Amino acid sequence: MKKIYGQLTIFLLAIAYFHPTLIHAANLKDERMVTSESAVVMEMNSGQILYEKNSQERLPPASITKIATAIYAIEKGNLEDYVTTSENARNVDGTRVYLEIDEEVPLEKLIQGLLINSGNDAGVAIAEHFSGSVEAFAEELNDFLLEEVGVENTQFKNPHGLYDPMHVTTAEDMAKITQYAMKNDTFKEFFNTINLNWDGEGWDTTLINHHILVRDQSYEGITGGKNGFVDESGFTLVTTATRGSLSLVAVTLNTPYANLAYQDAITLLDYGFTQFENETIFANEPFQSQKEKTFITTTDIAYTKRVGEEVHQQVSENGKLTIVGEDDRLLQSIQLEEVKTKEEEKQLKDQIIYAEEDDDHEGNLLPYFILGAIIFTILMALLFLMQVKKT
Incomplete structure (x- = not known):
């Protein structure tokens, strides 16, 4: 019998060792590297950074600058206004939509030419329309990005991204700028336009989006993109997708x-979609602090966690809700609103108690399932070993 018990012990230890619930994939550190000098992938609903490499290094962005110019023009301008093209816009270097001097073009069309065909002349025309000059527009754009978007490591000197040693941003800032822009339906439409008929005084053609993944829609869930290149910046790329x-x-x-830029983008997106998932805490959800103060969420709160990860939620006495992952990563932090009327507080406390009772009821069944599985495993192991002994 001692031999049987010894074999049984080894058998049960083996089961425990190889049981999949003991393997916490969420604790594994992703070590895949991208070729790009700087890179980031962000979940736009929660604003959480899922992967980064030198994401706060200030680098020249080239034409992805136009994402910032476009959202500024959409939000601050009237898309039906006509813009008169200057000689300065007509003669700008680089990629163009071939505007003519004194050509009158709707602002909406200029923004489309800016994003789809990366028209530098469209960028200068937009800048002069809003601010009178490229230099003045750059100052106003920087103020907008700092005050309304909330980025602090970006300084633009022009609306298009042609190289200037002082024209810099970071991968993290560009993710935040794009996150902000994608909240605007007009921007989203332009950002994911594959082609557009262009009937201009100097150019009659069909504009084809320069971003390959947008152009051929080969990546599942693609929702937009902008590419850039100048010698000093290398290839730059912004890509958005939803699944x-x-x-x-x-x-x-x-x-x-x-x-390689496109391969890095696909690698980053694949990593995000396969390794992470979103959870939402809806508005008016009640929470209690340790001293039984009652708070509620005022809006829906999204947070991103690793697939299958267990998270911990805690409310401080001043109503700050923090959500952390298994490795103590801060996933979300938001201020809740305190409930002060007794009637509202009683109703919410009843909701909390009811929810906890439901959770306890569900949780109390788990030990019985585990115990049953263990007993069944032991019995099967004993029968197996007894059969072996008889033979």
Whole structure:
């Protein structure tokens, strides 16, 4: 019998060792690297950074600058206004939509030419329309990005991204700028436009989106993108995609070859979609602090966690809700509103108690399932070993 018990012990230890619930994939550190000098992937609903590489390094962005110019023009301007093109806009270097001097073009059309065909002349025309000059527009754009978008490591000197040593941003800032822009339905439409008929005085053609993944829609869930290149910046890329509840933006800066920039973008998006999931705490959800103060959420709160990860929620006595992951990563932090009327507080406390009772009822069944599984495993092991002994 001692031999049987010894074999049984080894058998049960083996089961425990190889049991999949003991393997916490959420604790595994992702070590995949991207080619780009700087990169980031962000979940746009929650604003959480899922992966980063040198994401706060200030680098020249090239034409992804136009994302900022476009959302500024959409929010601050009237899309039906006509813009008169100057000689300065007509003669700008780089990619153009071939505007003519004194050509009158609707602002909406200029923004489309800016994003879809990366028209530098459209960018200068927009800047002069709003501010009178490229320099004045850059100052106003920087103020907008700081005060309304909330980025602090970006300084633009022009609306298009042609190289200037002082024209810099970071991968993280570009993710935040894109996250902000994608809340605007007009921007979202322009950002994901594959082609557009262009009937201009100097150019009659069909504009084709320069971002390959947008152009061929080869990546599942693609929702937009902008590419850039100047010699000093290397290839830069911003790509957005949505699957289910996840909406991601991937940014890469200073990649040596265009194909590597796209491969990095796909790697970042694949990583986000396969490794993470979103959870939502809805508005008016009640929470209690340790001293039984009652607080509620005033809006829906999204947070992103690793697939299958257990999170911990805690409310401080001043109503700050923090959500942390298994490795103590801060997933979300938000201020809740205190409930002060006794009637409202009683109703909410009843909801909390009811929810806890439901959780306890569900949780109390778990030990019985586990105990049953263990007993069944032991019995099967004993029968197996007794059969072996008889033979």
